Amino acid sequence: MSSLVRVCATVLLFYACGLYGSHMTTKAADACAQALRALERKMLKRFDKLEDGVSKCCRPPPKETYASCREIYLSHNFHKSAGNKAYSLKTRGGKIPVYCHMTRNGIGKCGGGGWTLVMKIDGHKQTFHYDSSYWTKKISFNPQGGATGFDHRQTKLPTYWSTPFSKICLAMKLGTEMRSFVAHMRANSLHSLIADGKYRKTSNGRDTWKSLIGRRASLQEHCNREGFNVMSDSGPGSSKARIGILSNNENNCWSCDSRIGFGTGSPKWRFLNSNTCGNSHGYDAKVQIKTMGYILVQ
């Protein structure tokens, strides 16, 4: 807008001085030019003020804090430019850097839209075994690990008990290959789905769960009970998963000896019990695949 005013004022100046210039004395012409320049400066000041006023009233004020990566994604054209990195989020555990997956191509089959990291689990480690109190308590684990993406650093962030969502991105990485899918579930937080220990069903299907592992995935034929806080009917000694699917060789859910999931365990079978994220099949450990697991919400 300022440049338009400058052009108009200059044209006016030239016009006035051109029209009357030949009839003016040099002194009068200089005075005319000075007066017009002063007018130009005044007009520019006025328009600058007007421009400031317009931008203050029409642009949404930048928010100081965002509660989720989705909120950041929606508030800007982030899908066009912003990277996948840590953003400062306001959580019930304070304002902390949280890894956000923001790019349009998204996380494999989960797609894009702004994903907030909640947990990263190493299936070789016992930190997030089914029986760990990290699943029930509002405490974080290695929050520094939550500022980075799909690496081998374990973490549990305050987003576990702070971030509401309508879908969860479940991803597993084996070697360098990562596979994922979306589980549709609405909740106030992941804590509200898991901490009370109640079983909550999902309906993704055994093939979808197997797709997290790839061609080596193995589940028995029967039961196929899936969701949150999944347990065999024979009790907590058999296979169980905080998020996952259990299958059985018998046509019931009594003694499930295979599973794919996050936060798994089976205290009755020591060897299988050591796998806390990935795929196990058979108490003789026919299949024992430990993965890195990633849980993000949106």
Ligand SMILES: [Ca+2]
């Ligand atoms: Ca069985």
